[in-house]
Amino acid sequence: MLFDFKSQFRTLHFVLPGDMKVEQISFENRVFLQTCLIVSVIMFISGILNVILGLDTIVIVLSFGISLFSLFAFWYSRKTFRFDILKPIVTILYIGLTNAGWYFNYASEGPILGIFIILVIFLSFIWDQRTMVLINAFILFNLMVLFYIDWEYPHLMLQYQSREVKLVDQYVGNFFFLVLVAFFSWFAKNNYQKKYDEALLSEEIKNQFLQNLSHDIKTPVNSILGFTQLLKDPSIDQLKKETSVKYIETNSHYMLSIINDLMALLSIDHQKVSINETVFDIHQLMTNMKVEMEVTISPRQQIKLIYEKEYSGQALMIKTDEVKLKRILTNLINNALKFTKAGEIKFDYRMITNQLIEFYVSDTGKGIEPKDQELIFERFRQSDEAHPYFNSGIGLGLSICKHYSSLLGGNINVESVPGKGSTFSFTIINHLNNSATDA
Numbered sequence: 001m002l003f004d005f006k007s008q009f010r011t012l013h014f015v016l017p018g019d020m021k022v023e024q025i026s027f028e029n030r031v032f033l034q035t036c037l038i039v040s041v042i043m044f045i046s047g048i049l050n051v052i053l054g055l056d057t058i059v060i061v062l063s064f065g066i067s068l069f070s071l072f073a074f075w076y077s078r079k080t081f082r083f084d085i086l087k088p089i090v091t092i093l094y095i096g097l098t099n100a101g102w103y104f105n106y107a108s109e110g111p112i113l114g115i116f117i118i119l120v121i122f123l124s125f126i127w128d129q130r131t132m133v134l135i136n137a138f139i140l141f142n143l144m145v146l147f148y149i150d151w152e153y154p155h156l157m158l159q160y161q162s163r164e165v166k167l168v169d170q171y172v173g174n175f176f177f178l179v180l181v182a183f184f185s186w187f188a189k190n191n192y193q194k195k196y197d198e199a200l201l202s203e204e205i206k207n208q209f210l211q212n213l214s215h216d217i218k219t220p221v222n223s224i225l226g227f228t229q230l231l232k233d234p235s236i237d238q239l240k241k242e243t244s245v246k247y248i249e250t251n252s253h254y255m256l257s258i259i260n261d262l263m264a265l266l267s268i269d270h271q272k273v274s275i276n277e278t279v280f281d282i283h284q285l286m287t288n289m290k291v292e293m294e295v296t297i298s299p300r301q302q303i304k305l306i307y308e309k310e311y312s313g314q315a316l317m318i319k320t321d322e323v324k325l326k327r328i329l330t331n332l333i334n335n336a337l338k339f340t341k342a343g344e345i346k347f348d349y350r351m352i353t354n355q356l357i358e359f360y361v362s363d364t365g366k367g368i369e370p371k372d373q374e375l376i377f378e379r380f381r382q383s384d385e386a387h388p389y390f391n392s393g394i395g396l397g398l399s400i401c402k403h404y405s406s407l408l409g410g411n412i413n414v415e416s417v418p419g420k421g422s423t424f425s426f427t428i429i430n431h432l433n434n435s436a437t438d439a
Contacts, residue, residue, distance in 0.1 A: 027191055029083050031125040031184075033074060036090070038183060040070035042176050049172055053165050056158065058104045066097050087126055091135070094119060099142065107157040108150050109166065111173025116143060118180045125184065217258065220251035246299050253296040257334055261396040264327070275407060279319045279432055282349060282357075283309060285326065289347075293333050302342035305333070309348055318357065319432035324404045325359075328412075331397035332361040332424045340365035343421075354433060356410075360425040367418040377402045377412070401426065 025033075047063030077086050098119060102112040116139060124132050150157065160166040227244040230236060236244075267273045290307040297303055329347065336345045343364030350358050368376065377398050398412075401424075405412045409429030416422035 028126045029077075031122075031187060032083060032087065032090075033077060034183075034187070035122055035125075035180075036070045036074035036077070038180070040067045040074060042179065043067035043070065046172070046176060049168075053168060054161065055165070055169070056104060059101075062097065062101050062104060066101075069093060069097075091123060091127075094122075095139070095142070099146070102146060104158065105169075106160055106166075107146070109157070109160060111170050111177070113143075114174060114177045118177055121181070121184050125188075217255065220255050223251045224248050243299055250296055250298050254334075257330070257397075260327070261331075261400060264400045265396055273403075273407065275321050276323065277319050277431060278322050279317055280322050281315045282318050283312070283315050285322065286310075286329075286347070286349065289326065289329055289333075293330070293337075296334070297337060301337070301340070303337065303340055304344050306344055306346045307348065308346055316351075317432060318430045320408055320428055320430060324408060325428060328401045328404050328426060329359065329361065331401050332426075335397055335424070336361055336363035336365060336422070339363065340421075352427070355430050356427055357430050358425055358427045360423055362421065362423040364421040367420055368414065368416040368422055369418055370416075373414050373416060376414070 043063050044067040047060055047067060050060045050063050073086055073090050077083060098112065098115050101115065102110075105112045120136060120139060123135055127135060160169070224247075227247045230244050231241060264273075286307050287310060290305060290310060294305050297305065333345060333347060340363045345361065345363045347359070347361045349360075352358050402412050405426040405428065410427030412424065412426035414422060414424050
C-alpha cells in the first residue's frame with residue numbers, strides 16, 4: 001500500500017525534522033495536520049461523486065483542487081514543520097476556495113454554505129483568540145456579501161440539472177460536514193480527556209513526591225539529631241562514638257544529595273544548565289569517587305564498593321563536563337546503595353572509541369521489573385515494587401542522569417534481572433583526542 005491513511009490519521013507516525021518527536025507537536029498543529037489529511041480524502045471522494053452526478057466541470061475541478069492542495073499542505077507541513085507559513089496560506093486559500101465553491105456549486109441551492117461553519121470550527125482550533133475575532137468578523141462580512149449577491153442577482157446563480165441531482169448533492173455534502181464536525185468533536189474531547197488524565201497523574205505524582213520529600217528529610221534529620229545527642233553522653237565508649245559519627249556523616253551526605261537533586265531540577269526547568277568542559281584525569285576522578293561514596297554506605301549495609309580499575313594506575317585525560325559526569329555517577333551509585341542490602345556495587349568505564357566513553361554501575365540488589373525499566377527515568381517516578389532497603393529517595397536522581405547524559409552527547413540504559421541486580425550504563429562524548437584506549 002503506497003499510502004497508509006489509517007496510520008497517518010490516527011497516530012501521525014511520520015518522520016519529523018531534526019530531533020522533534022510526535023509528543024512535541026502542539027494541539028493546534030495536530031489539528032492542522034489531521035484536518036488537511038481528512039479534507040483531502042473527503043474532497044477527493046466528493047470529486048468522484050461530482051463526476052458521477054454529472055455536475056459542471058468547474059465544480060469537479062474545485063473538488064479535486066481542494067483535495068490536492070490539502071494533501072500538499074499536509075505533506076509539506078510534516079516535512080518542514082513551517083506552520084507559521086502554512087497556516088496563513090491555508091486560511092486564505094480555504095476561504096477563497098469556499099467562496100468559489102459557493103458560486104460554482106449553485107450558491108444557496110448547494111451544500112457549500114455549511115462549509116463556512118466547518119471552516120470557522122477548523123480555524124478556531126489553529127488560531128489564537130485575537131486572530132479568530134478578526135477571522136470571524138471577515139467571514140461574517142463575507143456571508144453578508146454572498147447573501148446580498150444571492151438576493152439581488154439570482155439570475156447570475158448556476159442551477160442544478162435536476163431535482164434528483166440537487167438532493168444527492170445536498171445530502172452527500174451534509175454527510176461530509178457531519179463527518180468533519182464529528183472529527184472536530186472527537187479530537188477536542190480526546191485532547192481534553194488526555195489533559196485531564198495528565199493533570200490527575202501530575203497531582204498524584206506531586207503528592208507522592210511531597211510525601212517522599214517529607215519522609216526523606218525528616219528521617220536523616222532525626223537520625224542526625226539522635227546521634228548528636230548520643231555523642232553528648234560522656235559515658236559512651238569509643239566504638240559507639242565512631243559508629244555515631246559514621247551515621248551522622250552518612251545521613252548528612254544523603255541530605256546533601258537531596259538538595260543537589262532539587263537544585264539540578266530547578267536548573268533544568270529554567271533551562272540554566274550549561275556545559276563547562278574541562279580536561280581532567282578520568283582515573284583520578286573515579287578513584288576519588290570511590291573514597292567519597294564509601295563514606296555514604298550505612299553501617300547496616302554489608303556492601304563492598306569496587307572501582308575495577310582502581311589499581312591499574314593508568315591515567316587517561318578526557319575533556320567533558322566533570323561536574324555533570326560526577327553527578328551522574330554519584331546518583332547511580334546512590335541508587336544502587338538504596339536497593340542493595342549486601343553484596344557488591346561495581347563501577348567502571350571503557351573507551352569504545354577515542355571520542356566515545358561508556359560508564360557503568362552494577363549492583364547485586366533487588367533488580368527492576370521489565371515494565372518499570374522505562375518509567376524509572378521519568379521525574380518523580382519510581383518502580384511500583386520499589387521498596388528500598390535504605391532511604392526511599394524523591395524520584396529525581398535517574399531523570400537527572402538521563403538529562404545530563406544527553407547533554408554530554410550520550411544516552412543511558414538499564415539492564416536488570418529481578419532478584420539478582422541491575423546494571424546502569426551511559427555514554428558520553430570525549431572532546432579530547434586521545435591515542436590511548438581501554439577495553
